[in-house]
Amino acid sequence: MDNVQVYARLTDIFHEVFDDDSIKVTPELSAADVDGWDSLTHIRLILTVEKAFKVKFSTSEIGKLKNVGDLVDLISAQAQPR
Amino acid sequence: MNPLYAELRWLPRVPSDFSARLKALAGSPTPLGGELQALALHALDLNQLTRLSKAIARARGEGKSLDPLAPFRLAVLSNSTMDMIVPALEASGARHGIALETILPPYDQVAQEALIPNSMVNRSKPDAVLFAFDYRSLPLKLTLGDEEAAAAVVDGAIGYLEALRNGIKAGCNAVCIFQTFAPPAEPLFGSLDRALPGTVRSLIDRINLRLAEFVLGSGDVLLDVAGLAETVGLAEWHNPQLWNMAKFSFSDELIPLYADHVARSVAALRGKSRKVLVLDLDNTVWGGVIGDDGLDGIQIAQGDARGEAHLAVQRLALDLRQRGIVIAVSSKNTDEVAREPFEKHPEMLLKLHHIAVFQANWNDKATNIKAIAEELSLGLNSLVFLDDNPVERGLVRQLLPQVAVPELPEEPAFYARTLAAAGYFEAVTFANEDLKRAGFYQDNSKRLTLQKQVGGVDAYLASLDMTITFQPFDATGRARVVQLINKSNQYNLTTRRYTDPEVVEAENDPSVFTLQVRLADIFGDNGMISVVICRPGDTETWEVDTWLMSCRVLGRKVEHMVLRELTEHARGAGIKKILGTYKPTDRNKLVIDHYAKLGFSKIQEDDSGLTRWELLTEAEGPEAAPMKVVSLFVPTAEGSLVQEQRTADLAALRAY
Numbered sequence: 001m002d003n004v005q006v007y008a009r010l011t012d013i014f015h016e017v018f019d020d021d022s023i024k025v026t027p028e029l030s031a032a033d034v035d036g037w038d039s040l041t042h043i044r045l046i047l048t049v050e051k052a053f054k055v056k057f058s059t060s061e062i063g064k065l066k067n068v069g070d071l072v073d074l075i076s077a078q079a080q081p082r
Numbered sequence: 083m084n085p086l087y088a089e090l091r092w093l094p095r096v097p098s099d100f101s102a103r104l105k106a107l108a109g110s111p112t113p114l115g116g117e118l119q120a121l122a123l124h125a126l127d128l129n130q131l132t133r134l135s136k137a138i139a140r141a142r143g144e145g146k147s148l149d150p151l152a153p154f155r156l157a158v159l160s161n162s163t164m165d166m167i168v169p170a171l172e173a174s175g176a177r178h179g180i181a182l183e184t185i186l187p188p189y190d191q192v193a194q195e196a197l198i199p200n201s202m203v204n205r206s207k208p209d210a211v212l213f214a215f216d217y218r219s220l221p222l223k224l225t226l227g228d229e230e231a232a233a234a235v236v237d238g239a240i241g242y243l244e245a246l247r248n249g250i251k252a253g254c255n256a257v258c259i260f261q262t263f264a265p266p267a268e269p270l271f272g273s274l275d276r277a278l279p280g281t282v283r284s285l286i287d288r289i290n291l292r293l294a295e296f297v298l299g300s301g302d303v304l305l306d307v308a309g310l311a312e313t314v315g316l317a318e319w320h321n322p323q324l325w326n327m328a329k330f331s332f333s334d335e336l337i338p339l340y341a342d343h344v345a346r347s348v349a350a351l352r353g354k355s356r357k358v359l360v361l362d363l364d365n366t367v368w369g370g371v372i373g374d375d376g377l378d379g380i381q382i383a384q385g386d387a388r389g390e391a392h393l394a395v396q397r398l399a400l401d402l403r404q405r406g407i408v409i410a411v412s413s414k415n416t417d418e419v420a421r422e423p424f425e426k427h428p429e430m431l432l433k434l435h436h437i438a439v440f441q442a443n444w445n446d447k448a449t450n451i452k453a454i455a456e457e458l459s460l461g462l463n464s465l466v467f468l469d470d471n472p473v474e475r476g477l478v479r480q481l482l483p484q485v486a487v488p489e490l491p492e493e494p495a496f497y498a499r500t501l502a503a504a505g506y507f508e509a510v511t512f513a514n515e516d517l518k519r520a521g522f523y524q525d526n527s528k529r530l531t532l533q534k535q536v537g538g539v540d541a542y543l544a545s546l547d548m549t550i551t552f553q554p555f556d557a558t559g560r561a562r563v564v565q566l567i568n569k570s571n572q573y574n575l576t577t578r579r580y581t582d583p584e585v586v587e588a589e590n591d592p593s594v595f596t597l598q599v600r601l602a603d604i605f606g607d608n609g610m611i612s613v614v615i616c617r618p619g620d621t622e623t624w625e626v627d628t629w630l631m632s633c634r635v636l637g638r639k640v641e642h643m644v645l646r647e648l649t650e651h652a653r654g655a656g657i658k659k660i661l662g663t664y665k666p667t668d669r670n671k672l673v674i675d676h677y678a679k680l681g682f683s684k685i686q687e688d689d690s691g692l693t694r695w696e697l698l699t700e701a702e703g704p705e706a707a708p709m710k711v712v713s714l715f716v717p718t719a720e721g722s723l724v725q726e727q728r729t730a731d732l733a734a735l736r737a738y
Contacts, residue, residue: 019133040165043327047334048129059327 001079006053006072013052017045027069053079086496087314088335090342092488092504093125094479100130107137113147115181120483122177128170128337135169138176142183151181152352156344157208157256158184159192159246161219162331170341177342178349179463189329192219196249204253210303210351211256212344213246216331217263217286224270225280232279236288240296247302258302259347262290264311264332267320303510305347310340346508356407356486356506357460359399360451362469363413363420363442364633367399367432368392369494373419373572373633373669383429391494395468396431398498403436407507408458410439412450412467414636416572416671417442444672446539446637447474448481466506470494471634472605473546480542540708543638546603548709550640552647555589555596562610563598566630571669573631575662575676580628593618595651599644601635601709611635612644622658629662629676639707645680646706647713652699659696666691680704 001009011025018036023029031037037045046062049055049071055078065071085091097103103121110117118141121134141148154175158164168184175182185206187195195203196211203211220239225231247258265286269275275283290308297304311319314336324330332340349355364371369381369388381389403409409432413420420442424434434440439457441450447469455462462484469475475487488504490497555563560582568579580588588594599612612631619625631640652660662677664670674693678684681704682695 016129016133019136040163040328043324044128044132044166044334051335059323062327 003072003076006075006079009052010049010068010072013045013048017041017048025068027072028067030067049075055079083318083335084314086491086500086503087339088318089127090125090338091491092500093123094489096124096126096130100124101133104133104137107141113149114141115148115151115176116483118148118176119151119179122173123483126173126338128166128334131170131173131338131341132166134173134176138172138181142181148181151176151179152354153181153183154210154348154352155183155185155206155208156348157195157203157206157211158186158214159195159203159211160214160331161190161192162214162216162325163189163329164214166330166334167214167337167341170337171344174338174341174345175348178345179354180345180348180352182345182348192246196246196253198249199253201253204250207254208256210259210348211250211254212259212305213243213261214331215261215263216307217265217282218325218331220263220289222282222285224282225285227278227280229279232285232288235280235285236292239285239289240292243293244296247300257351258297258300259305259344260293260297260302261305262293262308264308264316264319267316303347303351305343307340307343310343314339343505346505347510350508350510354463355508356466357464358408358410358438358454358458358466359402359501359507360410360412360454360465360467360485361395361399362447362467362471362474363411363415363423365470365494366392366468366497367396367411368423368427368430371572371633372423373415373672374569376571377422377426380423380427382423382427388494389429391497393429393431394495394498395501398501400431400436402507405507405509405512408438408460409436410454410458411437411441412447412454413442414444414447414633415442416444416669419572419669444636446477448478448539451478451482451485466501466504468497468501470497473603473638476546476605477539477542480545481539539637544708546605546638546709548601548603548638549712550643550709551600551602551712551714552644553598553714555585555598559598559610560585560589563613566610566613566632567628570630570632571667572633572672573636574667574670575629575673576627576665577667577670578628588615595624595648595655597644597648597651599631599640599647601638601640608632608635612640614644614648616648616652616660619659619661622656624652624655624657624660626660626662633672639704639709641676641680642704642707643709643711646703647711649697649699649703651715657699659698662695662697664693664695 007025014023014025015021018034018041020035023034031042046057050057053075055075057074061074100121107114107117118138126134138148156171158168164186168186171184172182185203185208187202195201198204223235225235243260250256250258263286265283269283270281271278275281278284294304311332319332319336321330321333324334361367369392370379372380382392383389384393399409421434421440423430424432439454441454443450451465451467452462455465462482466486467478468488470490475489478485479487486506488501490500564580564582564585567585571577588596595616597614598610601608601611611634613628614626615628616624617627648660662682664674664677666674677695681701682697684693685696686694
C-alpha cells in the first residue's frame with residue numbers, strides 16, 4: 001500500500017469517525033484543525049485506524065502522535081504489503 | 083474475536099447506502115422512528131453507531147418526532163469512561179424500538195450522584211439508572227484463605243451497591259440496572275483461585291451470586307456482563323491498554339455487543355421483547371426437504387452430525403416454549419407432507435401439539451407470517467422468523483420490517499447459537515403466567531386458509547436482480563438433470579424418472595425439446611432449478627413429458643418464464659399446440675393447478691385425478707417476470723440442422 005492509498009483510506013476513516021465529509025486529510029492535519037477532535041474521538045480514530053490497517057500501536061507511540069503525518073509513518077512502518 | 087458476537091452476525095450487514103440514508107434523515111418526513119430503527123437494524127460498528135446517535139440527537143434537537151420509538155431516559159453511573167459507549171447505547175436503543183435519552187454525570191461521581199437527593203441524576207428523573215461498574219470499582223481486598231474476612235469483603239461490596247440503590251430509590255425512584263462483574267483474566271495462584279476464599283476470582287464469584295439474589299428479589303434488573311464476558315472470553319473482554327489509556331472497562335470492539343445487551347434489557351422493561359418463534363421447516367427444523375427426500379431421507383437423527391444440528395434448533399425451540407415463547411411454523415409445503423415428520427418421525431423432538439399455528443402452504447411467507455400474527459392476536463413486532471433461506475429472510479424483512487429475522491450462517495450447527503445470541507426473547511422477570519402462555523395460544527390452534535397476498539412481492543422480486551438462464555440438455559448439466567428428474571417430488575407434473583442413458587438419448591434426439599434452467603440472484607447462484615422435456619405428439623404438437631422445478635425458487639415466477647421460453651421454441655419449430663399432463667402422486671398436490679395458472683385449458687380429467695391440458699402457441703403467454711433472461715440456444719432452425727447432421731453421422735457410422 002503506497003502513501004496515496006494510505007491517505008485515501010485515512011480520508012474515508014476521518015469522514016466516518018468525525019461524521020464530516022469536508023475534512024481534507026493532509027500530513028499537517030492535527031487535532032487543532034478538526035472540530036470535535038478531542039481526546040476521546042482521538043482514541044476512536046486510533047482504534048478505527050488500527051482495525052482498518054490491521055496494525056497495533058503501543059501506548060507510547062499513540063502518546064507521541066502530533067499530526068496525520070506521524071500517524072501515516074506509524075502505519076507505513078507496520079502495514080503488511082497487500 | 084468471535085465474529086458472531088463482536089460483529090452482531092445475526093443482523094444483516096450494513097447497506098452501502100447507509101451514509102446516504104443518514105444524511106437523508108435531515109429532510110425526511112417525520113416521524114423518524116421507523117427509518118431510525120431500520121438503520122439501526124444492521125450490524126453497525128462503533129463509528130456507525132456513533133453517527134446514528136448523532137442523527138438521533140439532531141432530530142431531537144430540532145424537535146422532530148421519533149415515533150413510534152418509545153421514549154426512555156437512562157442515567158448511567160460508572161467508574162469507567164462511558165462517553166464513547168453512550169452514543170452506542172442510544173443507537174442500539176433505536177434498534178430495539180426505544181428512543182433512548184441518556185444522562186451521563188461527570189466521570190467517577192457515582193456515590194454523590196446516587197446518594198445526594200438533588201444530584202444531576204436524581205433531578206433528571208430517569209426511568210432507569212444503569213450502574214455500569216466493573217470490578218475495579220469495588221474495594222476487593224485480598225483476604226487469601228480467610229473465610230471470615232472474605233465474607234466481610236463480599237458484604238461490604240453488596241452493602242455499597244445496596245446503599246447506591248437506596249439513594250436512587252429515595253432520590254428519583256428509578257429502576258436500577260446492576261451489572262454482574264467480569265473477573266480479570268489474570269490468575270493469582272491459577273486454578274486454586276476459584277476454590278480459595280479471598281482471591282479476586284472467588285470474591286467476584288460470590289459478589290455476583292449475592293448481587294443476582296438481591297436484584298431478583300428487589301424488582302430491579304440484572305445485566306449479566308460477567309456472562310457476556312465469559313461468552314466472548316475474558317481475555318477478549320478486558321483490554322489493559324485501553325484501561326490504562328482511557329479507562330475503558332472493556333474492549334472497544336465489544337461496545338456494539340454490550341450496547342445491544344443494555345438496549346435489550348431496556349426494551350424488555352418496556353415490554354418490547356418478542357413472544358413468538360416462527361420456524362421454517364425444510365433445512366431449518368430438519369436437514370433436507372421433506373417433499374423431495376421423504377420421511378426416510380430427511381436428516382434429524384441423533385448420531386448424524388447434520389441431524390443433530392437441526393435437533394439443537396428443535397431443542398432450543400422447546401426450551402423457549404417452556405419459558406412461555408409461542409412456537410409457530412411457516413413452511414412452503416403441502417400441509418399433510420409437512421406434518422408427516424411431526425407425526426411419524428421417531429427422532430423429532432417437536433411435536434404438533436407444541437405448535438400453536440401451523441402454516442404449511444404455497445403462499446409467500448410474508449403473507450403466512452401476517453396470518454400467524456393475526457391468528458395469535460399479536461403484533462408483528464412480537465414475532466421472530468427463523469429460516470435458512472436468505473431469499474425468504476429478505477422477503478419477510480422487506481415486506482414485514484417489524485418481524486425480527488436473524489441472519490444465519492452457512493453451517494446449521496450454529497443456527498441455535500445464532501438465534502440465542504440475538505436475544506430476541508430477553509426477559510427481566512419470570513412469572514408463573516409465562517409458563518402457561520404457550521399453552522394458551524395452543525387452544526386457538528387451527529390451520530389458516532388465506533389467499534390474500536401481502537403487497538409488494540413483485541417489487542421484492544425485482545429487487546432480487548434475478549437472471550434466468552435457459553439451455554438445452556448438455557453433458558455438463560447432465561448429472562444434475564438426472565438428479566432433479568429422480569429426486570423432485572413436489573413441483574413435478576408427471577414424476578417420470580429417467581436414467582442417465584435415457585437422458586442422453588433425449589439430449590441427442592433432435593425431435594425432443596429439452597430445457598435446463600438456472601437461476602441466479604443477489605444472494606448467489608441457485609444452480610439448475612428446473613427441467614423440461616417435450617416430445618413430439620400429433621402433427622405440430624408437443625407433449626410435455628416432464629416439467630419439474632426446485633421448490634427453493636417457488637413463488638418467483640420461474641414457471642412463467644419457462645413457459646415463455648418453451649412457447650417461443652415451439653413456435654420456432656412450427657408447433658401449434660402444447661399438451662400438458664398432471665399426473666397426481668401423494669407428493670405433488672402443489673402443482674395441481676400448474677397448467678391452469680399458466681393459461682392452459684383443461685381437455686380431459688379421469689377418475690385417478692389425472693388431467694390433460696392444452697395451450698395454443700399463438701396465444702399470448704404469461705407476463706414476463708422481473709428477471710434478466712439469457713437463452714443459450716443455437717438459433718432453432720440452424721440448431722436442429724446441426725443436431726440432424728450429427729444424427730446422420732451416427733447413422734452413417736453404424737451402417738459402416
